[in-house]
Amino acid sequence: MEPDDRTEAAVREAFSLLDHEIRLEILLALLEDWHAVYTAPKSYAELMDAVGMRDSGKFNYHLDKLRGVYVRQVEDGYVPTASVTALYRAVLAHRPTESLEYEPTAIDSTCPRCDSAAILRYDRGFVSVECTACDDWPGFTYPFPKNGFAGRSARAVARATARRARYHIGLARDGQCPFCAGTTTVDVPLDDIADDTPVEIACDTCTFLVGVEPLSPLLFEDRVASALGDIGVDLERPDWELPTPTTWVESRDPVRLALEVEDEAGTATIVVDEALAVRSVAVD
Ligand SMILES: [Zn+2]
Ligand SMILES: [Zn+2]
Incomplete structure (x- = not known):
């Protein structure tokens, strides 16, 4: 198989394992008491009880499917794996089943080219800060999870997105993808360099890709x-x-x-x- 086929097969298998009510109940029971590295294992009996099952054959069958992928057996019982806690976090961050209509909102910032007022937009999971007057500035755009809007004003969202981008891009420049921990590649277009020419930093594994001015x-x-x-x-x-x-x-x-x-x-x-x-x- 080509590496891309392998990735696709891995994604298919990982997602399809979740497509069963009993397996979901097992995972939700484990995630309910998840406290990072401090998570206390749930015993077999506790887990079966939490899922509300009496038929141990059926329960075992589904637990076995999850074992090693989303559930790890330790000395005192079962704990969720890093993969399932990452999926859980992704749902909490991006809230895929909730919609957020966000009207373009004025923020206390100006366009670096023409000094006109800047506005904040939110579309398809990306925060953008744009000029209201000119087309000379391409603006600032970075992905920002929907959850980041809770309890923050537009101004605070703009700041939070800018901080997030700076840390992520700094880490990516240092050779580590902020999302998958894989290696990254930096591409500086030497033949085409100008004061605001973007350099590209891309993850070698996942879809992380940014074009930024070289100072950022x-x-x-x-x-x-x-x-x-x-x-x-x-x-x-x-x-x-x-x-x-x-x-x-x-x-x-x-x-x-x-x-x-x-x-x-x-x-x-x-x-x-x-x-x-x-x-x-x-x-x-
Ligand atoms: Zn402008
Ligand atoms: Zn990556």
Whole structure:
């Protein structure tokens, strides 16, 4: 089988195992008392009781189907596996059976190109911050689970999405997919570099893919954050409110890309390689 066929077969098997009422009852009983690594195992009798079954043959048959995939047997009974708790978390985060109609809402932020008011939209699970006046700014878009809207104003959602994106993209630049922990690949379009040319960071396994201005993935790096702090950049602000660096290719062999950021207290020059690994940081 091709790797893609194997993935498809694995997804099919993982989802189809859930398509049975008794198996769902077993999993829900385990998830009800799930406390991360502190989860106390449920004994066989407790689990059978929680599911409300008397027929141990039938119960065993379904428990056996789940064993190793969604249920793990430990010394004192049964606990949910990391796979089923991740699926459970995905449902809590994305609330697939609930709908959320969200009208475009003004937020306390402006377009980095024309200074007009910015608005926040929510569509297909993506938060977008856009300019209300011009087409010069492509805007900011990042996936944000529906659950993140609970208890947050539009302004707080914009901030939460920007923080989430910054951490995720920083981790992805560092070589780890924030969703599946797989390795990532960074693609810097050297032949086409301009101040706002996006670099692409993609997961080698799952569907994670972002196109970002090259400064954003570096904000996670201590040296870069402290240099930007020294020249007066307020990193509490969302990425689109930060100064746009002047970007140029300093050398092709080895690849060195320079980003020069100016703010009120000075200039920071950050040099990175083709994987966006920081090679030097200087403040003037
Ligand atoms: Zn604008
Ligand atoms: Zn991934």
